[in-house]
Amino acid sequence: MQQETLTVASSEPAAGAEPEPPHPAVECQNLVRRFGSVTALSGVSFAIRKGEFFSLLGPSGCGKTTLLRVWEGMDRIDAGWVRLDGVDMTRTPPHRRPVNTVFQSYALFPHLNVWDNVAFGLRMKGVAAGDVEERVRSALRLVQIEGLEHRRPAQLSGGQQQRVALARALVNEPLVLLLDEPLGALDLQLRRQLQTELRQLQRRLGLTFLHVTHDQEEALALSDRVAVMRAGRIEQLGTPRELYEQPRNRFVARFLGQCNLIEGECLPQSAFDWRVDTPWGLLEVRPSGARTERMETIETPPRVSCRNRVTLAIRPERIQLLPAGPLRQPLPNQVLARIQDRVYTGAAVEYRVVLPDQSTLTVSLPNDASPAAACQPGQRVICRLPPEALIPLDD
């Protein structure tokens, strides 16, 4: 059984035109895991398509590592099931699962050289020596560490160790490759470079990657889809764009990038058009999640119903700053404000502005030559909050 699934996984680079494969690569339903009185997973369900780069994103302690260990087979679960390629593997021990892991600490065998590390999995499965040789060689070529075969892990740099760990997992042609914060220990520049390589590798091989991380930027940059986790639950699952532009609640909105939150009272006009009464005037809101994609506007009905109290979120880069005329009356969705603080971050300029009720907003503008990017603390400005950039949240 295991052999079959392995060959399927290896011989099938995801071709875009093909019909949907019969089974998701991974599927789990209602996973529950308790450690004493602590519930690490409380009813997690989702499925990963073949050839997908899927990320589990969340703060430490949210249960993402537990989830990964459940899939590896290192940890048992109290309820629910796991299927790999349509086969139930809930009780299968780790060494019989067609998944391989790139560990956060790499977990390379210190007493073995690079070659033997990469060959380890194949030897455990009893692959013929000639095959081992060929597959190890091609795996080393894949991650570009040829020539280091006889080094021990301790003689390699962090980036090289990372590549060896990747080769050691990939050489087994796993149905799913699990990545446990694989880039966490590397410095920023190397991390960026390896991110790109990882993504290209995944696309080229058509493999299914399940990536666990607490780095939201990395998750957004690499993934086809992301599941944001908190306290053993999935808060929201979607494409990076959906998560960033249509966060469901405060937690998701804040965890993925910076966010301004505005409280107000909702006065519904229609399902696609709200007025929200805030301390500094009425705001027009388009709660529909309308967005423009490939030149056409897609409207999805709002997830959130217009209740009495509503929380709106707006990203700092979606707020516009206009020069304040001396006697100009703010229009709808425009608020008079005063710049309190200016932070220069290179590519962007970040302002902290104070509104009439003494609340503050963060505004981020591209560092271009426009006058808005040159505002100084103390200056009076008008903040424009575009109706389609205001996102109503669940809580």
Next chain:
Amino acid sequence: MTEPSYVAPCAPVSRGSPVCDRKGTDTPLRQGLGPAALVCGVPVLWMLLFFLFPLLGLAVMSFFSRGPDGEVTPPLTWENYRRLLGFGELGFDPFYPVVLGRSLLLGAATTLLCLLSALPLALWLARLPRRWQLMALTLVVIPFWTNFLVRTYAWQVLLSPDSPLTRLLNAVGIGQSGAGLYPGWGAVLTAMVCDFLPFMVLPIYVAAERLNWTLVEAAMDLGANRWQAFRHAVWPQLRPGVAAGSILVFLPATGQFVVPDLLGGAKLAFLGNLLQQQFGPSRDWPFGAALATATLGLMLLALAWRARSAARQETHRP
């Protein structure tokens, strides 16, 4: 020059040059040499006077002959070592090589049994919750709290044919009825393992306590079953501890003679009691010295092997 001023050792040569700086850092060390000599000198002197010199004397003595009244006299000779290998005055007699082999066998058997019992024990200890570990380790060394001889005599009582323990074992079908382990190899090995077990458990525990369990997970992730995971991910990490423990057990166990004497029925000669005999009743000091020197040489060889295998372990660390 009315008052002495501090001058850096190499300041006149090249002020502020890198060479000067490097030499400058030596100064505190050199200043500290006086107290250091005082602190280390006494033990070093002690070891020289009462350990190294007598040892050298012993090695020299092993080339002398025994006089008619047991005195150490010239001529210088290889005779003692020839005797040790079995070539005595009365032709070839394998008595001494056999004693040597028997002692090595005793040491090896003790080491092996200790290893087999210490491995699971140490791994279990290392995985205990922290607060239990200290207590468990104390229990491991508790046998040391009773006198060695008392312990050995206690085994005589416990393992004798008509002891309650033996009867109990016989009742559940272990061992022949009316036959205890004492006297015999069974009793010797039981007592030896009990005496030397802590020396094996502690070094392995130290290795097991620092064990990187992620490597075990990595091995299992890569398709290793439990045995393979132990063989490829746990054992290599424990090896230094096992080597240290084996030496700590093997060396004294090989020279042990009280236990085989008291529990083996005093019928067999071992290195230990042979040695004691030469310096005691037989009054053949040169031969005793040869015996001791040869044993010491063997043990140094074992240590050298250990050092080499440890060095091999270290080579991959830059």
